[in-house]
Amino acid sequence: MDKNFYITTPIYYPSAKPHMGHAYSSIIADFFARFKRIDGYDVYFLTGTDEHGLKIQRAAEKKGLDPLEFCNVISKTFKDLSNTLNLTNTDFIRTTEERHKKSVQHLWSELEKNDDIYLSKYSGWYSVSDEAFYNEDEIEELDGVKVAINSKSIVEWIEEESYFFRLSKWQKPLLDYYEKHADFISPESRKNEVISFVKSGLKDLSISRKTFSWGIKVPNNKNHVIYVWLDALTNYLSALNYPEINNELYKKFWPASIHLIGKDILRFHAIYWPAFLLAAKIDLPKKIYGHGWILTGDEKMSKSKGNILDPIKVIDEYGLDALRYYLIKEVSFGNDGNISQEKLEDCNNSDLANNYGNLCQRVTAFAIKNCDGNIPNKINFQNDDLLILNKYNDNLNNIRKNIDNQNLNFYINYIVNSLFEANKYFNDQEPWKKKDDQERLNTIVYTALEIVRKISFLLYPIIPESSLKALKIFNISENEINLSSISNNEYLIKGNYINKIDILFKKIERSND
């Protein structure tokens, strides 16, 4: 069984500062990366920035900067964001890097070699900000300016020589591929959209531009730069040193396990990208997952409410783990989700502070007071104890299966239920009434500590920082966390010292506005 896992986020377009959508994609990807890592997989987790194109070139000119200088600055804000989000990405790729340029040009040559590229002429309405051409029927006039109907962005008439990719030729192979690989596009509803789009007919795709220079040059024709999407998508390969397909990274991690993307860029990933790869005779990624958007609902955008969409500000105010937890718990994965201050506060207080944080606190405080500050030595499990402990064992494969199907909500609900059960167990067993029966008291404490440990392992991919803080109780460090050990009921070493820990989650005073 292949124990390698390659997950990617989209590479972000640094023409504006990071927003919640970027944070969401990255956090979800990091969740999967961490989960797979503690389950014994060798994980390659890629994120980065997409830095070419006319939009960037113009933004740089506006600031009087060289495009690369401009990108250096903004790319860094995204790199900083990945630190702020505590991402465990193994690599951060920039499309302005030499390794990427080589990959893209090689991929181009392959497409050309296989007769999938031809030179022709294109004329049409082009939107710089959308990086897309529009048909006459896709634009309208607004205040005397021509704009794209969908995006309302300004379009300009462009007529130029352009290279084309024979996308039309791949319509049938793509449809066959979708049919043979039922999991290729997820969730199901997105897959249906893609299929119906492809069925409606594919036109050849213009894949070069002459009107600006900020991009990767077409091999053997310096007048053209390569279309940004062909450029950008290739990052998934260039990070693995493509075209050196015999190198360690490429052999190990291609094809990618999953490209995690937002639903807005599904077409590029589920149609163009596979077509390019088919044409270049490269294996296709195993799955494209188009997740939903994070919305604020239709609340008025007061100053404070507006901030809820700025991940940095949210993290400043509530902490990273509160945000990570919220996005994974409260958003039905695959659908759009809402975020609001009230719900974030609610979620932090009830799930994290009251339920998980307090459980850690009550169990350790009790253990320290009543078991000499050590993990109890002399224990004797009874049915009640084994019943709750074994539940983790029984569900391990179920958990894995659900994660492989991106069923995040199953995972978190499983944890939340476990927390309820854990608190109930401690309540029902009433160890504070067992002070005349030290062995029973010890057993209850040991069981409760084991549960805290197991749950903290499970929470690690979601709220890594807090999970690690909790695991300090047992002096367990990050590299010791492994999923399969949640089936071990006596993982904790008896007699070891128990560390008192600080409050894990402060409760947030309810803001009333």
Place this chain on the structure above:
RNA sequence: GGCGGGGUAGCUCAGUUGGUUAGAGCGCAGGACUCAUAAGCCUGAGGUCAGUGGUUCGAUCCCACUUCCCGCUACCA
């Protein structure tokens, strides 16, 4: 216009291959406890499962129509 998804407790959402009292979390009310971050536990209130009609012994779940929301896509201009 076509295709697809959806309208389930105050809020966010599960669910039902049609079958006696429709679920969870949060919020709300009451209770017992005290190890703990006034946390946790127990109990309860709260829903004509968008509307109308149909199929069926029986529909929240199937069908038709109506209405509202969302996504993809087209046409007209």
